Amino acid sequence: MSExxxxxxxxxxxxxxxxxxxxxxxxxxxxxxxxxxxYHSNETAAEELIAQIGLLGHKAxxxxxxxxxxxxxxxxxxxxxxxxxxxxxRSRFDFLVNNAGIGIHATLADTTEAQFDELVNIHFKGPxxxxxxxxxxxxxxxxxxxxxTGLTRFASPGYxxxxxxxx
Numbered sequence: 001m002s003e004x005x006x007x008x009x010x011x012x013x014x015x016x017x018x019x020x021x022x023x024x025x026x027x028x029x030x031x032x033x034x035x036x037x038x039y040h041s042n043e044t045a046a047e048e049l050i051a052q053i054g055l056l057g058h059k060a061x062x063x064x065x066x067x068x069x070x071x072x073x074x075x076x077x078x079x080x081x082x083x084x085x086x087x088x089x090r091s092r093f094d095f096l097v098n099n100a101g102i103g104i105h106a107t108l109a110d111t112t113e114a115q116f117d118e119l120v121n122i123h124f125k126g127p128x129x130x131x132x133x134x135x136x137x138x139x140x141x142x143x144x145x146x147x148x149t150g151l152t153r154f155a156s157p158g159y160x161x162x163x164x165x166x167x
């Protein structure tokens with residue numbers, strides 16, 4: 001991507017403090033975008049990413065969010081709206097990257113209902129209803145990207161439940 005292709009754009013990346021989400025946030029910033037991102041528990045990693053994006057000359061704001069808890073989405077959407085207005089003087093962002101996820105390694109026989117429910121909430125229900133709550137905040141012509149996994153194309157022992165959520 002050429003420098004500043006995404007100039008004046010704002011992206012929101014869930015699960016942005018590590019792994020693919022972190023890489024996506026940095027890629028977007030290198031392309032010229034400012035970045036909002038969520039993290040689940042590692043505030044230190046979130047602060048480090050904010051600093052890295054700042055060194056690239058762009059703004060970043062981190063929000064603590066459990067994507068598996070859809071009851072928090074109304075408050076989260078309002079916090080995002082307020083943050084956009086305070087930091088950018090606008091009420092909408094351009095790109096939503098639904099990336100947050102967890103991995104549970106357990107055979108089909110050993111996967112508990114609680115583990116399965118957690119996977120459903122984080123990988124399927126969460127992104128669906130979070131996107132629903134954030135739709136009014138996404139610019140007309142904005143983009144939504146749902147991150148999947150290569151494990152949906154082939155079966156690996158211990159990942160049957162995980163792979164079924166990401167397909």
